[in-house]
Amino acid sequence: MMESVQQTITRVSQELNCSPTSRRLAEHLDRHDELQKLLTLYDPTYITKYIKEELEKWATIGVHGHLKGSRPWAWAEETLEELMAKIVGAKPEEVALMNGLTVNLHLLMLSFYKPTPKRYKILLEDMAFPSDHYAIESQIRLRGQDVTDSMLIITPRQGDDTIRTEDIVSVIEREGDAIALVMLSGVQYYTGQLFNMEAITRAGHTKGCLVGFDCAHAVGNAELQLHDWNVDFACWCSYKYVNSGAGGLAGAYIHEKHAHSVKPTLMGWWGHNLKTRFLMNNEMELQPGVNGFRLSNQPVLLVCPLQASLEVRHHTQRGCQLSLCFSRPIRTVFQELEKRGVYVFRVIYNSFESGSANQNQAPELSTL
Numbered sequence: 001m002m003e004s005v006q007q008t009i010t011r012v013s014q015e016l017n018c019s020p021t022s023r024r025l026a027e028h029l030d031r032h033d034e035l036q037k038l039l040t041l042y043d044p045t046y047i048t049k050y051i052k053e054e055l056e057k058w059a060t061i062g063v064h065g066h067l068k069g070s071r072p073w074a075w076a077e078e079t080l081e082e083l084m085a086k087i088v089g090a091k092p093e094e095v096a097l098m099n100g101l102t103v104n105l106h107l108l109m110l111s112f113y114k115p116t117p118k119r120y121k122i123l124l125e126d127m128a129f130p131s132d133h134y135a136i137e138s139q140i141r142l143r144g145q146d147v148t149d150s151m152l153i154i155t156p157r158q159g160d161d162t163i164r165t166e167d168i169v170s171v172i173e174r175e176g177d178a179i180a181l182v183m184l185s186g187v188q189y190y191t192g193q194l195f196n197m198e199a200i201t202r203a204g205h206t207k208g209c210l211v212g213f214d215c216a217h218a219v220g221n222a223e224l225q226l227h228d229w230n231v232d233f234a235c236w237c238s239y240k241y242v243n244s245g246a247g248g249l250a251g252a253y254i255h256e257k258h259a260h261s262v263k264p265t266l267m268g269w270w271g272h273n274l275k276t277r278f279l280m281n282n283e284m285e286l287q288p289g290v291n292g293f294r295l296s297n298q299p300v301l302l303v304c305p306l307q308a309s310l311e312v313r314h315h316t317q318r319g320c321q322l323s324l325c326f327s328r329p330i331r332t333v334f335q336e337l338e339k340r341g342v343y344v345f346r347v348i349y350n351s352f353e354s355g356s357a358n359q360n361q362a363p364e365l366s367t368l
């Protein structure tokens, strides 16, 4: 069995005869860390290179950049979907890169949330990310349903920080006939809980519910098998563990089983078959599945950082989320951290040394 991180730290610090929080241990672990090379790959060299290529194209060939170069603007993002699909455990045709996360969540719910008088509730977790909460609330309102009655919010048991899978499954078993949509996070942004997506999807399907996940904090972090788990739909942003930079191109997934039955409510020309899209004949030839949900041409300047990041991810993967609970107000904790030169939102890759105690330098951290 593989040694846990804690076991490694204890073992190596004993071997070196030093404290588990010492700089000596951290430096030793860094020297033997096979992922060290990622630090250099994560530097913005490739992002800068790719963006320069596009600016150069714009300066020299103008509108012809749509069809020319290594990243033709007309289908630039499509070349990345295979890499992204591997990260979320999906088939390339089940994934589209487009828009921002909340926009994708809305587009998906517009097609997957079709309440009926008997089945109209959406199950979500307590303390869902505000944007998800508002998106769900407004979708319910859009369908003329009562918000309080339709938002079924599941909370942890008293004294627990996370929600037990058995509790989620039992709510679904109990209330499933009235649930149209189970809409949870993959990894809860606040508690870091990794939801058992497979078990939840199975429970939802058994009761005839559709099941979607917001994978913002799971993608590139936790192992995902959206296709095999039979998840109906999912969405995510690319600026957390996929590291594409704030406001980067987001992702959407729809299981292939829905490719011909679930249609987009809103259509745009990017949902049209690429081969005939530019005939401009106003006869929609909708692409099947999630690709039919695409509306606009993608901003190529957002494709560049995502490409650079996905190419790095392709080399190897390691993810984690550390959620900390403080007994003091979080503002004080941030102030104290900032005094010590630490500005952290999310650690994508950092060395053992940068995470070790006795720091007097700002660690190398990728932020939100």
Ligand SMILES: Cc1ncc(COP(=O)(O)O)c(C=O)c1O
Pocket (backbone or CB within 6 Å): 100, 101, 102, 103, 129, 131, 132, 185, 189, 214, 216, 217, 237, 247, 250
């Ligand atoms: C879980 C979750 N949902 C939604 C959002 C909102 O994303 P966006 O602003 O890209 O729509 C975030 C952003 O951090 C998030 O973490």
